[in-house]
Amino acid sequence: MSFDLVLFGGTGDLAWRKLMPALFQAFRHGTLPKDGRILGIARDDLTNEQYRQLIQQRFAGVEGAKRPSPEEFARFAELLHFQRLDLSRPGDYGRLKDRLAQRNADVVLMYLATAPSLFATVCEQLAAAGLSTPQTRIVLEKPLGHDLASNREINDTVRKAFREEQVFRIDHYLGKPSVQNLFALRFGNALFEPLWRRENIANIQVTIAEDLGVEKRGAFYDSTGALRDMVQNHALQLVCALAMEPPISADADAIRDEKLKVLRSLRPWTPEAITQFAIRGQYGPGTVGGEPVPGYRDEPGVSPQSTTETFVALRAVIANWRWAGVPFYIRTGKRLAARDAHIVVNFRAAPHAIFRTPLGAANRLVINLQPRDGLELHLLAQGQDDRRHSQSLTPVHLDLDFDKRFGAERVGAYERLLLDVIDGRLNLFVRSDEQEAAWRWVEPLLDAWQGNDADLRPYAAGSWGPSAASAMIARDGYCWSEEL
Template identity: 65%
Template sequence: MSFDLVFFGGTGDLTWRKLMPALFQAWRHGKLPAGGRILAVARDQRDDASYRDWLKDRLQAADTAKRPTDEEFEQFSQLVHYRPMDLSKPDDYQRLKRWLDERNADTAVIYLATSPHLFPVICTQLGAAGLNHDRVRVVLEKPLGHDLASAQEINRVVRSVFSERQAFRIDHYLGKPSVQNLMALRFGNVLFEPLWRRESIANIQITLAESLGVGTRGDFYDRTGALRDMIQNHALQLLTMVAMEPPSSADADAIRDEKLKVLRSLKPFDAVSVARDVVRGQYRAGTVEGQPVKGYLEEDKVPAGSATETFVALRCEVQNWRWAGVPFYLRTGKRLASRHAEIVVNFRPTPHSIFPGAARPNKLVIKLQPEDGLELHLLAAKGSVGSTDASGAEKLSPVSLDLDFDKAFPTDRVGAYERMLLDALAGRLNLFVRSDEQEQAWRWVEPILEAWQQDPHGVRTYTAGTWGPPAASALVARDGFTWPEEA
């Protein structure tokens, strides 16, 4: 399959930090289809050679194992080209079209790695240049909009140019191997299905924690905040994967139909429930991994006195027969105690225990990063001298079954962006978000944003290197539960 892959925003952070390294790994693994060209476009005046030199320098920042050798980069870089382009000029789009028409590839994927406010003008210009024919696909990077109205406007313009099957709205968390194994766990095995419901599950917790601060992105982050940056997209998509009903098939729309049903079943927020069930925080100076770090308000490009949240924890419910009464807790934040992402399914305790002290219920931990795997926590008898109480009953101890996917599948593993790029080239929509999903997610978080606008000073502070404001612990303790690190 011949392809052309075009990156708008070809000199931006996303392109050189995530997309180009992912493409290099796909090429190194022999998974990138033959007969391809990669084109970066941006305003900078460069040619192919200077862009390749620029890219080579930046790829040296990759992990050692993922860093190309000189010989590898020399071969890979022959696929990479560069064209300067002013996104507001129709003539530049015509030049892009002529470049793509040189060989009329089987597929042309246009990846918009730019600020979302540029999506409408880019899509409109692509349509005017005739770059919306059946062989063209457009990939839209999150965040798609700033609120429901802006998301709907972006989608309106995209739909006026491209069909829904040409639009690939990316959420790279859906490309993580553990998330794919969540689907396999639920729908490829019979073991958990009878338990995957309110009768057996006490609560579900989704944590997306970062130890880093906002770095040099203070101005961008301050306009965005943790709710828009992580909850509206990543966390809600993970929630839908956990809570969805079994789809009728592996077809993209069958899966996305079920995810949409979950989003529509989420209990809506109002001003009262936002105050009760949502905690927002902002990190102050502290210590992370033994090193002192600045508070959010001292970060570069962050406005003085900003009330933007860097932490969110919330309690929500899926109002349907499977999940009625089961709390879902979502949590994300920057400058937390460690970097990790996981989904914890906490099962109910046995209805009557015959074992002394066996109060700890079972749980399933789906690890997303930095490890990639599954842990099933159980109770077992030691069967040793002194392991019984006075009545002779066995005392139980916690044990875990740990599946490390990297060890179980030492070859043929791909990263999230690598998987998503290969799927976009192949036209597979299963892991991409449909417009109605995305808009429903915005519709659900909008009452939170509106409540915060009415109470701009309601953000709590937390010390960098901790797990957020104490109110986040109180949120789950109110229901008699704890976060994993407090158990």
């Protein structure tokens, strides 16, 4: 199958940090269709050779085995081409159409690695130039909008040019091998399904922690915040994977129908619930990795009076039969104690205790997402002093490390997703009604927090966030995993 990948924003940060390395790895693995072309699009005035040299210079910063040898890059570079295009000039799209017509590839992928504010302009111009053909697929990066209204506006514009099945809305968390294993754990095995319900599960915790600050993205982040950047998309997609009913098939819409039901079952926020169960914080100066780091308001591009949250902890309730009474705790933040993304499924205690167990010991399943990828099953077993007929139990755990089991050179998130776009598989992409349901749930929080710092809690960089997040979960009688 022949393909043309047209990369709008071909000289931008996303292109060289994520997309080009992913495309090269697919090329190295032999999974990228051979009859393909990658066409970088930007306002720069570059020749094909200059574009190849630019990409090669960026690859020089890649560490270890992922860095291509000169011979490997020379072969990969044969796929790389460049075309200058001003996104607001209709004539430039006409020249793009002429260039694509020279090959007449089986599939044309329009990847919009640009600011979301330009999505509508590009889609309108593609349609006007006759580039929204049945062979075209369009890929949209997050964030898709700033709120529900802007998300609807973008999706309405896209729908005027492309059918829903032509639109691939990327959430790169869905491409992570660890998240794929979450789906496999639930729907490829019969072991946990009888236990996966309110009668057996006490609570579920989703943590996405970063030890980095905003780096060079201060201006962008200050207009976004943790709720938009991580919760509305990544965290809620993980909640959907955890809470959804088994789909009737592996068909894309069957999966996305079940995710949508979860999002529509999330109990809406009330002012009282926001006060009790929605915690936001902002990091101040502290120490990370033994090095002093500045507070958020001292970061480049950030307003000294910023009220943007860099930490969010929420108690979500799914109001349906399976999950009634089971709290879902979501926590994410920057400049936390570690880079660690994981899910903890805490099971209920045995209904009748005949053994003595250590305080806080319980059955739980830990699904590690990053930096490790694997599963831990925490159980209770007879201790070493069983010679004295002790009735005490000791915590033990089974640890399955997927990185060791399957090897470190696994298919990365963007590599997997790009190959799925080429093949036309929509399973790991977000449908427009999913996005709208997620925005609808978080919007009351956005409104309550807009320009208001009354409940913006400070926390020291290098900690696990404001103490109010621990107090929130403690009111239910639980604690975060690192507090056990």
